[in-house]
Amino acid sequence: MRILVIMGSPRKSNTYRAARKIEEYMQSMDNVEFEYLMLKDANLLQCRGCYVCLAKGEEYCPCKDEAPLIEQKMHAADGVIFASPVYGMNISALMKTFVDRFSYIFHRPRFLDKKALLLSTTGAVGLKEVLDYLKLVAGIWGFEVSQSIGLITPPGMISKKQEQENNRKLEKAALEYYNSFQKKRRSPGLKDVLIFRAQKASFGKPGYTGSADYAYWKEKGWLNPEAKYYVDVPVNPVYNAIGWISEQMIRRKMEKEIAELRE
Known part of the structure; x- marks a missing residue:
C-alpha cells in the first residue's frame, strides 16, 4: 500500500509530526509505504486565473512547473493524506496554492479509486473550517474521504493529557483509514x-x-x-x-x- 502525504506546512512541526505518527501506526499493521510531498519544496506556481485549463485542457496551462508530476504521484498512490495547519482560520497559503493550481480537477474529477485522509492542527480554533474545506475539495476531486482528524497543538509546551488525547485520535484514525482500503466505496450522500x-x-x-x-x-x-x-x-x-x-x-x-x- 502506498500513501502520499501532501504537506501544506512550511515547517516540520506539529502537522508533520502528526502525519509521521499516522505512518508509524499504519506500518505497525502492514507494509505501508509513505511518501511526503513537502509543498514548500515543490515547484508549484500560483494559478493565473486565465481559464485555459478549464476551457481547453490542463495541458495548455501556461504555468510550467511540477503540477503534472504531482498529479502523477496522486494517481500512483493508493491513498492521499491532505495535511495543513490552520492559518488565519483556513488552510495554509501553500495548500491553497496547491488547490488552486489543480482547479481543473473540480470540473474533471479523476481520483475515484483513491481514499483520502484529512489532517489539520491548530493552536486553538479553526479545525472545522479547514477540515470542511479539505473535505469539499477532496470529495469533488473524486476521493472518498475516509477520515478527518483535527488536533489541538497549543504553542509552547503541550500538556500530557492533550498529547495523550492527540495520540489516541491519531491511532484511531490510522486504524480506520487502513481498514477503509479493505472496503468498497460508500454510496454517495x-x-x-x-x-x-x-x-x-x-x-x-x-x-x-x-x-x-x-x-x-x-x-x-x-x-x-x-x-x-x-x-x-x-x-x-x-x-x-x-x-x-x-x-x-x-x-x-x-x-x-x-x-x-x-x-
Whole structure:
C-alpha cells in the first residue's frame, strides 16, 4: 500500500509530526509505504486565473512547473493524506496554492479509486473550517474521504493529557483509514449526488462550458441519461430523484441564459 502525504506546512512541526505518527501506526499493521510531498519544496506556481485549463485542457496551462508530476504521484498512490495547519482560520497559503493550481480537477474529477485522509492542527480554533474545506475539495476531486482528524497543538509546551488525547485520535484514525482500503466505496450522500447532477447539467453541451469539460464527461459516460453518479455504486432512489430534478432545473436555466445571449 502506498500513501502520499501532501504537506501544506512550511515547517516540520506539529502537522508533520502528526502525519509521521499516522505512518508509524499504519506500518505497525502492514507494509505501508509513505511518501511526503513537502509543498514548500515543490515547484508549484500560483494559478493565473486565465481559464485555459478549464476551457481547453490542463495541458495548455501556461504555468510550467511540477503540477503534472504531482498529479502523477496522486494517481500512483493508493491513498492521499491532505495535511495543513490552520492559518488565519483556513488552510495554509501553500495548500491553497496547491488547490488552486489543480482547479481543473473540480470540473474533471479523476481520483475515484483513491481514499483520502484529512489532517489539520491548530493552536486553538479553526479545525472545522479547514477540515470542511479539505473535505469539499477532496470529495469533488473524486476521493472518498475516509477520515478527518483535527488536533489541538497549543504553542509552547503541550500538556500530557492533550498529547495523550492527540495520540489516541491519531491511532484511531490510522486504524480506520487502513481498514477503509479493505472496503468498497460508500454510496454517495445527497450533497454528492447534487454536485454530480449540477456538473452533468453544466458540462452537458459544448456551448455550456469549455470543450475540454464536455469531452471529458462524454468520454467517461457521465453524460448518459442513465448515469447517476461518477462510479457504479448504489444511489439512494430519493437522492437520485432530487438530483434529477435539480439537473433539469439547472439545464433549463442555462439554456435560457444562452438563448438570451444570442438574441
